[in-house]
Amino acid sequence: MIVCGDDALAERLAAELATVYREQVTLVVPPSRRSGAGAGRTRVAALLGRLQAAVNRTVDSTGLDDTATAHVVEAAELDEAALAEAGVSEAAAMALVHDDDETNVRAALAARRLNPRLRLVIRLYNRKLGQHLEDLLDQAATLAVPGLDPEALDTSTTVLSDADTAAPALAATAVAGTSKVVQAGGLLLRAVERTPPGHGRVADPGLCTLALLSSTTNDPAGAEGSDTSGREAPVLLPDDDTVAAATGRGTVVLETVTHTPSGSAVRRLAGRGLPLGSLFSRRLRWSLTGLVTSVLGVAVATWLTAGDQPVGLPGLLHAAYLTLLDLFAIGDPALGESPVRQVLQLLSGLAGLLLMPVLLAAVLEALGTFRTASALRRPPRGLSGHVVLLGLGKVGTRVLARLRELGIPVVCVEEDPEARGVPLARRLRVPTVVGDATQEGVLEAAKIHRAHALLALTSSDTTNLEAALYARSVEADLRVVLRLYDDDFATVVHRTLRTAHPRALTRSRSVSSLAAPAFAGAMMGRQVLGAIPVERRVLLFAALNVAGHPQLEGRTIAESFRPGAWRVLALDTAEPGERLPDLAATPAHEGVHRPGGLVWDLHPGYVLRPEDRVVLAASRQGLAELLGRHPQPRVRTTGTQ
The missing domain is CATH 3.40.50.720 (NAD(P)-binding Rossmann-like Domain)
Incomplete structure (x- = not known):
């Protein structure tokens, strides 16, 4: 496995591959900004020291003593020569996680030329560019290897964004009572924290209990799990007996499974345009309404009191015309006419005086509204x-x-x-x-x-x-x-x-700690749906084909469940030829019908077939065991320049 980058995500990703998946890792970093070869050696040694510390913590908890290798290589530019030196031609996968999109795109094109079968995981913030780049690199691999099955390229190129991966967890953490969500195109997984039900009562498992929390209602700030002294540690994917025995502990449960808002809903958030009512303030609208009502009242009074006016609608229109002339001060003075007519003319003139500042205020408010709309x-x-x-x-x-x-x-x-x-x-x-x-x-x-x-x-x-x-x-x-x-x-x-x-x-x-499991899983070749934080641990969601996994194939749903490691949540009922190649992809157009669909209420006795595809929740160690190609060894770190 090759990881190219120079930030926290690259370092965490290398550690994730080395400690969780037990892979041989080469970390390619740019030269140190400080001058001199000594600075470069110091930097490499520091990186290796942090990797070794992470490895030692994992080894101490697992007791494994086999060895593998991890390297740190410095390269000024990710050109074909640097990638060849890093061993891209023999690598199984490469992650390009530089913060610059252009650097990652250039390196991806060069790596695809050197190794058409290489699995690429690219960090890009630009979503549209990522979709086009996936198609381009997969097409290049198909043309470079005659006879290569296109279905084998479903995960050949994966474009991810650390911001997109971490955003659901960050947004959910900020709002009390808001579910943690994992978005996957038309799929939405909702995981919600529930407080302890009280002493002597059993926590409600909901549809599926994903985790038991370490904190209690008397320690709301302790839910982070960074210090579990005096409290039980969080438990991922517990079995029913563990849940039943966990009285007084909060839970993370799978509460609902729904579809995400469509693109039209997102556009509604942005607004369909500036409403006419927002042009004017409420006070101004009431002022205009009052003036219009007054003018109408004067017009009706003029019609009713003038004896020489035509009857019916013509008379009313004529009275309204006279009122408007008086309103704009362009009518003849009512000299020699009845006192009622003179009073109505004065009222119309007064309304005209009031109308001018109101109209000026309306113009200024409209101009200000249009100016502040942007x-x-x-x-x-x-x-x-x-x-x-x-x-x-x-x-x-x-x-x-x-x-x-x-x-x-x-x-x-x-x-x-x-x-x-x-x-x-x-x-x-x-x-x-x-x-x-x-x-x-x-x-x-x-x-x-x-x-x-x-x-x-x-x-x-x-x-x-x-x-x-x-x-x-x-x-x-x-x-x-x-x-x-x-x-x-x-x-x-x-x-x-x-x-x-x-x-x-x-x-x-930490965005890098939330995103690293998804990037590492993509390098292992699975379809990553997302991750949710459980205190300071991470629970992963993935779509997996049953074929080739003896832990799943031929077993019932109940038998395939391994507490603390993985649990099957849903079954894709679409025919293999009609399935979406990537459940994490967003439909290109609204209203796209997804054949079949996912079934969540699975019978415990259903036997998983080789042609089935399932959605499962797993811990990092559990998913590593499902997808690992090697026995679980100890990692030996070395450095090169």
């Missing part, structure tokens, strides 16, 4: 119960879209007015405060004192931490979710905040 909205005065989102970068943009899909009110805070997510916030009409969240008054402008949660997703750990501490000083019980780069630092921050604010909910999340 500008960022300010938070409304009475806003409360919303989520304050800090940072509109790659991750923040995806999380904002997910929160709006869930119908959750959001106020964004972004220092850079040209940030990636600002156009999305403008299109969705999301209130946005432009400013540094660490500066006094910025979070107050976002109504942090009335917010439900703070979601700090900037790329700076110190900014996220400082904003969280300041928000807690304003509202001690505020729910806080932090995006932190370093796991050890996240653990320390979580413990400290939990101690300082025991009644407040605190979460620390």
Whole structure:
């Protein structure tokens, strides 16, 4: 396995492949920015040291003592020479996880030329480019290898986004009671946390119990699971006996399975255009209504009191005409006419005087509305119960879209007015405060004192931490979710905040730790549907063909279940030739009919056939066992330059 990248995702992905899947890994990184060969050697040694530390923790917990190898290679540019040196021609899979889309695309094209059978996993933020690139690289592999079965290329090229993978978990964590979701095209898996039912009672398993939590209702901030001293550790995929015995513990259950909102629903969030009623304020509309009513009343009174007016509709129209002339001060004075007519003319003139400023205000409000339609909205005065989102970068943009899909009110805070997510916030009409969240008054402008949660997703750990501490000083019980780069630092921050604010909910999340399991699984060749965090562990969802897996083939649903490792959730009933090649793909057009469909209420006695495809939930170790090609060895790390 080859991993190319120079950030936390690349390092975590290499560790995931080495420690969980027991694969031989080559990590290709760019040279150190510091000059000198000594700096490069120091950097390689540091990377290897962190990989070895992760390996040692895994070995200590498993007791395995076999060996494999992991390398770290420096390459200034990912050209064909560098890829050949990394061993791309003999590799089974390669992940390109640089933060720059262009670098990943160039390297993917070069790698496909060197090894048409190579399984490619590419990190791209641009979704449309990713779809086209998948088709292009798969077609190139088919043409380069005559006679190659196209069905073998279902997972030949997989384009993923760390932001898309982590966004559902981050959005769900920020909102109390909101289910954790895994999106897969027309499929939506909902996993919801349930609080303990009380002493002596059994937790409700729902449709399927996915995990038992380590925290209790008396320790709301301890649900993170980073410090389980004095509490039982979280249990993934427990059996019925374990669930029955787990009184007083919270659970994560599969509550519902529905279809995701269609593209039209997403467009409704963006709005179908500016409504006419939003052009004018409510006060102005009432003023216009009152004036129109007054003019109509004067016209009717003129018609009723004038004896020489024609009868019926012609008389009413003539009276309205005279009233409008008086209203705009272009009619003849009512000299020598009846006192009633003179009074009505004066009232019409007064209404005309009042009408002019109202019309001017209407014009100014309409111009202002059109001008601000393309500008960022300010938070409304009475806003409360919303989520304050800090940072509109790659991750923040995806999380904002997910929160709006869930119908959750959001106020964004972004220092850079040209940030990636600002156009999305403008299109969705999301209130946005432009400013540094660490500066006094910025979070107050976002109504942090009335917010439900703070979601700090900037790329700076110190900014996220400082904003969280300041928000807690304003509202001690505020729910806080932090995006932190370093796991050890996240653990320390979580413990400290939990101690300082025991009644407040605190979460620390790393995008790379949430995304790495999905990238690693794609390199192993499975169809990844997504992942959900369970405290500080991860539960994976995958679509898997039963053929070739003795743990599933020929076994009943009940017999295939292995507590703590994997559990079959659904069966794809479509014929093999009519199935979607990738359950994680989004339909290209609305209303696309998916043949067959997924059946979730499976009979425990159903026997899995080789031609079946199932959706299962699995722990990382469990899925590694299902898909592993090698015995589980110890990893020996080496470094090269």
